[in-house]
Amino acid sequence: MRICVEKTAFFKILTHQQSLINKRSTTVPVLSHVLIKAHYSDQGDPIVSVHGTDMEMSLWEKEIIKPFESPGASVVCAHLLCEIVRKIDDQWVTLESFENHITIQGGAAEFHLPTLPVAEFPFMETQDLPFELLIHPGVLADVIKDTSFCVATEETRYALAGICFHFREDTQHQLSCNVVATDGHRLALSRLTDIRMNQSAAISGTASLLVIGRRTVQSMLRLLESDSGETVSFRFSANQVSIQGEKFQFFSRLLIDRFPDYIGAIPKNHLFRVQFDPKELMKTLDRVSMVIEERTRSVKLAFCKTGLTVSAHSSQGSAKEVIKISYDGEDFSLVFNARYLSEICQHARGNIMTIEGTKNQNPVLFQENNRDALYVLMPISA
Template identity: 35%
Template structure:
């Protein structure tokens, strides 16, 4: 194998694929990236057996071939080479080495045979469709903060993507919950997504996908089966196993009869919560909302750290109500609201509260109260 490639092209591709390579693994070849040269391109592939990233970049290939080398070492070498340099890559089959040359710099890396590199063969993915990158990013942004990190409830360790009916419109809906809060976002079902199975995309895959979308093309091609999902984002292909579990019936925790509505300027509310929660203990982080007609008083009382209160004007005409929430969870949700005004639909101090943006019907949040 022999090729010449521009340093920037190789660095960008390595940045995409090495993100799925674990730095510590008991299987040596999983620390490597597979390089496959043919035609006028170099294909790079990396995997952790749960996720696989493939990218193809332009290269001047002198002799086709394939080899695997330590992914993070190669990435570090290329990163430290001068910008704009041309990298000459050759495989020395006798010494089982891959040599890299750029300017006066020379490197030789240990290799492992490409035939042992695992293939996350997705097989036939029954449902496929295209979605605008910004729309997929929005679904992820609005829900991923609520993904559970509790490993015992593994079926909550991802975002549940499925087709759901909203009124008379069929929607692609994303839902995440950790038992304390729930985030739901949706958009009209993309063409071709009808019949898509409900799937739970793992947390690591969600974060990887979000990172790739941020640098990506305008559309993302999605293919789904009951056990795997594949995303084609420009020149990058991300394939992932799905969480093998049943997402709970989240509809049961979305309140339907909360009839006490609080409307508040979202930026004012966020700033006030942020200020008073400075006093809150790391363990509790509870902030109390005392809501009366036209007025909201936020307060925190920490026996070890002191107390804080702040009053803001609100639109509220129902009976007075005192309710407590985790300050961090409030800020996470408020940070995702798109309009200027936040709507809180409340029932009583012990029941879940629904939070929406006054100008956005395609996202909703549910937050469990805390005792304060």
């Protein structure tokens, strides 16, 4: 293999691999490597493709390059190759593979990296995924960003360590998908509506609910955010998911645990309804929570007709601040985890958000007008 690739495009492909490949896999060295292949496509286009896997996820991505004379393949350390390409001081990078090494050349610099046998490169077993949804990459990225901050990070909560995609058909056979994440203290739900699938009738059966793990979600997000196409193909079976764009194909196993009944966790009865500016509350929380120690990050929200008083105290001191709200009921107060509350505000799009709840220790509901997303947060006992 001897090829000449455009630095920026090749670097972008290599950075996508960083999110799934172990930086240093000492037990299985080949898992820290990528497979680089140069060949001519069926249409006759000269192509370089990069393949990486951690055996849970797999990413293949290609780019059309300058015509080359010598096709071939090479298995190289992903992290080092990415760093080298990033720092090369030239628009073009030349790669030439030999029996057990590869040279990378650009500008005045030349690198030799050892390679592993191409035959030893592992491929994750992938299936034909029966269900397919065509979706704009930006729309899919948005629902992931709207919810992924609520994914459980504790290793013990395995069933909650991912985002749940729940497909549902209403009585008019309209298909929608609830995208949900929860860590047991809070819940985020964003909705994909008016979607069309290849087998919408079948979806209401077993495969209607898929849970995509935290690391998979992060890798998907990087791919979606840098994809400039109009649609990607989102496919899944009962235990795998894939997204495919014009230039890439990404596979991942699903978390096989079942997801808890999130619909039951969304409060339906409300005794109060308050409107506030989420950006303003976020700034206030940032100031007020300075006086609280990491472990007990609780802030008190006292609602009354004249305004919302946000306060906190600890041995370090106390703080309070009043912000404007729209509310005309009786005075009441609730205590929340400051960081959880702030993260909900941070994910708001506009400057009016609504809180609804029952003034006691039941979960409260945060929503924005004209937006298919909601957040549920448990108050802390004061």
